[in-house]
Amino acid sequence: MPATYDVLAIGNAIFDILVQTDESFLRAQSMTKGSMQLIDEARAKAIYAAMGPATEMSGGSAANTIVGVANFGARAVYVGKVKNDQIGTMYTHDIRAASVTFTTPAAGDGPATGCCYILVTPDGERTMNTYLGAAQNLSPADIDSAQVAASSITYLEGYLWDPKDAKDAFLKAAKIAHEAGRKVALTMSDAFCVDRYRAEFIELMRSKTVDIVFANTAELHSLYETSDFDGALKQLRQDVGLGVVTRSEKGCIAATASEVVEVPAFPVDKVVDTTGAGDLFAAGFLYGLVRDLGLAKAGKLGALAAAEVIQHVGARPLASLKQLASEHGLSA
Amino acid sequence: MPATYDVLAIGNAIFDILVQTDESFLRAQSMTKGSMQLIDEARAKAIYAAMGPATEMSGGSAANTIVGVANFGARAVYVGKVKNDQIGTMYTHDIRAASVTFTTPAAGDGPATGCCYILVTPDGERTMNTYLGAAQNLSPADIDSAQVAASSITYLEGYLWDPKDAKDAFLKAAKIAHEAGRKVALTMSDAFCVDRYRAEFIELMRSKTVDIVFANTAELHSLYETSDFDGALKQLRQDVGLGVVTRSEKGCIAATASEVVEVPAFPVDKVVDTTGAGDLFAAGFLYGLVRDLGLAKAGKLGALAAAEVIQHVGARPLASLKQLASEHGLSA
Numbered sequence: 001m002p003a004t005y006d007v008l009a010i011g012n013a014i015f016d017i018l019v020q021t022d023e024s025f026l027r028a029q030s031m032t033k034g035s036m037q038l039i040d041e042a043r044a045k046a047i048y049a050a051m052g053p054a055t056e057m058s059g060g061s062a063a064n065t066i067v068g069v070a071n072f073g074a075r076a077v078y079v080g081k082v083k084n085d086q087i088g089t090m091y092t093h094d095i096r097a098a099s100v101t102f103t104t105p106a107a108g109d110g111p112a113t114g115c116c117y118i119l120v121t122p123d124g125e126r127t128m129n130t131y132l133g134a135a136q137n138l139s140p141a142d143i144d145s146a147q148v149a150a151s152s153i154t155y156l157e158g159y160l161w162d163p164k165d166a167k168d169a170f171l172k173a174a175k176i177a178h179e180a181g182r183k184v185a186l187t188m189s190d191a192f193c194v195d196r197y198r199a200e201f202i203e204l205m206r207s208k209t210v211d212i213v214f215a216n217t218a219e220l221h222s223l224y225e226t227s228d229f230d231g232a233l234k235q236l237r238q239d240v241g242l243g244v245v246t247r248s249e250k251g252c253i254a255a256t257a258s259e260v261v262e263v264p265a266f267p268v269d270k271v272v273d274t275t276g277a278g279d280l281f282a283a284g285f286l287y288g289l290v291r292d293l294g295l296a297k298a299g300k301l302g303a304l305a306a307a308e309v310i311q312h313v314g315a316r317p318l319a320s321l322k323q324l325a326s327e328h329g330l331s332a
Numbered sequence: 333m334p335a336t337y338d339v340l341a342i343g344n345a346i347f348d349i350l351v352q353t354d355e356s357f358l359r360a361q362s363m364t365k366g367s368m369q370l371i372d373e374a375r376a377k378a379i380y381a382a383m384g385p386a387t388e389m390s391g392g393s394a395a396n397t398i399v400g401v402a403n404f405g406a407r408a409v410y411v412g413k414v415k416n417d418q419i420g421t422m423y424t425h426d427i428r429a430a431s432v433t434f435t436t437p438a439a440g441d442g443p444a445t446g447c448c449y450i451l452v453t454p455d456g457e458r459t460m461n462t463y464l465g466a467a468q469n470l471s472p473a474d475i476d477s478a479q480v481a482a483s484s485i486t487y488l489e490g491y492l493w494d495p496k497d498a499k500d501a502f503l504k505a506a507k508i509a510h511e512a513g514r515k516v517a518l519t520m521s522d523a524f525c526v527d528r529y530r531a532e533f534i535e536l537m538r539s540k541t542v543d544i545v546f547a548n549t550a551e552l553h554s555l556y557e558t559s560d561f562d563g564a565l566k567q568l569r570q571d572v573g574l575g576v577v578t579r580s581e582k583g584c585i586a587a588t589a590s591e592v593v594e595v596p597a598f599p600v601d602k603v604v605d606t607t608g609a610g611d612l613f614a615a616g617f618l619y620g621l622v623r624d625l626g627l628a629k630a631g632k633l634g635a636l637a638a639a640e641v642i643q644h645v646g647a648r649p650l651a652s653l654k655q656l657a658s659e660h661g662l663s664a
Contacts, residue, residue, distance in 0.1 A: 017422075020650065048425060049425075051429065052429045052430070053389075053390070053399070053425075053426040053427075053429045053430045053648065054389070054422070054425070054426060054429075055387060055388065055389040055646065056387065056388040056389065056422065057385075057386070057387040057388065058385070067385070085418055086417055086418040086419050086444070087418050090349075090386070090388065093380060093381075093385075093386070094385040094386060095385075097383065097384045097385045097386075098384070098385045112418070314387065316385065318352065
């Protein structure tokens with residue numbers, strides 16, 4: 001059956017609260033620069049009270065990716081849990097206004113919509129503190145079987161291993177997708193996430209629950225507990241059908257058992273905020289895949305989208321990625 | 333008695349919801365480009381449903397100004413009404429985190445914290461649609477007499493004439509300020525606001541309820557219903573102790589009965605978003621006044637702060653104005 005949607009993404013629905021800060025704040029708060037840390041409500045309040053004036057926008061790793069996919073012109077669906085509070089209303093507006101289908105019911109009670117306190121240092125690096133809130137309650141009941149079966153690729157974030165029922169939602173979606181003859185992709189999310197769920201992520205690949213994996217260098221090294229990049233890449237190629245490894249300014253590598261394709265990064269004038277770089281890379285790459293453009297073009301589309309998003313504050317594109325792709329001869 | 337605070341600002345506490353858009357959206361929504369329109373809840377919902385993905389940050393004209401005043405290093409107080417909802421909590425955080433004293437009690441019931449839907453067109457111009465929400469309920473009871481009496485300048489926004497009880501709060505504050513031997517400043521807010529309250533604004537000046545007035549060219553012309561700039565300026569000098577007129581890229585004029593000082597605008601590379609230009613001009617000018625730097629330096633400080641804020645999205649400074657002032661030899 002032809003797919004109704006190109007990509008369906010499942011992730012933790014998180015509203016971003018961004019603040020410009022300096023290194024001393026990270027030290028005073030004992031934060032590990034560049035990491036994503038899960039926090040409880042009390043810690044969220046303490047961080048918020050200590051930090052400066054902020055700006056807000058919708059975030060969430062897989063949500064940022066799916067907004068990018070839609071921005072390229074593909075048909076996109078998002079699955080994630082918010083509460084029906086003011087922040088949840090803004091979150092729902094933003095993703096629907098980005099032309100993404102979003103029908104997951106908002107929680108009527110329980111914790112507030114999840115928030116991520118993002119500290120952006122002058123070098124553009126972001127340090128994240130996530131209060132999952134309502135995202136903790138994403139469950140298998142939130143997976144719409146027909147939507148998943150109708151999507152060419154179901155894309156899942158590793159962060160889904162954090163809330164207790166979300167991994168069941170993840171596995172349910174993967175099963176439905178494969179039964180419908182579709183593909184399943186996983187992003188490793190971050191090196192600390194890999195560290196928490198290493199064995200499970202490897203098992204997801206070896207059991208062929210996932211067909212495509214996105215990882216950056218740190219995540220790849222963490223996955224196989226090695227600092228040997230070539231060895232880790234070789235292992236990844238054995239473990240998963242398609243492995244896509246991003247290496248910041250060194251570009252990316254897309255590798256299958258039989259093929260390794262290297263793609264350089266797009267040059268950027270100034271890195272303002274790296275938030276969303278990996279998310280938007282995945283958006284471009286997925287768009288290339290669903291349009292059957294081949295691994296090299298998919299990698300270029302990923303690099304293009306990542307370059308756009310790191311040149312401004314925030315993790316969602318401000319420019320039209322469809323138009324950028326066209327300007328760079330990368331249209332479908 | 334020496335002042336405990338340099339500037340106390342009273343205004344409508346409004347959370348900004350900003351979206352990049354094009355001229356066709358403004359036409360489709362019958363919006364007057366560059367204006368501020370008051371809207372009810374139903375219209376707010378309709379505009380929000382039609383507009384694209386947004387970013388959010390605290391706003392409100394006088395609030396933007398007072399954040400700028402604090403950013404220069406002066407002692408600042410804000411008076412404005414939010415509700416104790418999620419948006420009100422973010423609003424309260426942002427203004428306090430900007431080192432502004434903010435003690436107005438949040439409303440426990442009634443309408444939600446006010447929001448402004450700001451449409452930013454590619455030329456950097458902003459078109460505003462304000463749902464006053466909780467700001468409608470600012471009343472004389474919210475004026476802390478001791479705070480006002482202890483502030484060198486009480487700064488009021490013309491927009492306070494819109495909610496029904498806020499003008500009484502305004503008049504109460506002005507009376508307390510004068511009884512304590514302090515100064516009262518008024519910004520005309522926007523030309524449409526002047527059009528709504530022309531007679532009252534002129535009466536505020538002639539009755540010496542206000543000592544200092546901020547207006548841009550359009551507001552000045554609207555005030556005296558003339559297109560003759562020189563004539564209007566002459567009238568302003570007769571009506572108020574100190575009139576400060578901003579003229580966008582032409583700079584500003586600060587004028588008393590005996591003196592007229594012209595100050596050029598600061599050159600900027602690219603206008604990204606004019607939201608907050610007038611608000612931050614007032615911040616710099618007020619800072620110059622409370623530091624007794626004279627009208628020329630006050631005008632330069634205003635121009636400097638306005639230049640900072642129009643070069644990025646949002647109406648509050650991202651850079652340290654104190655440091656910028658120091659770099660330009662304008663320190664107190």
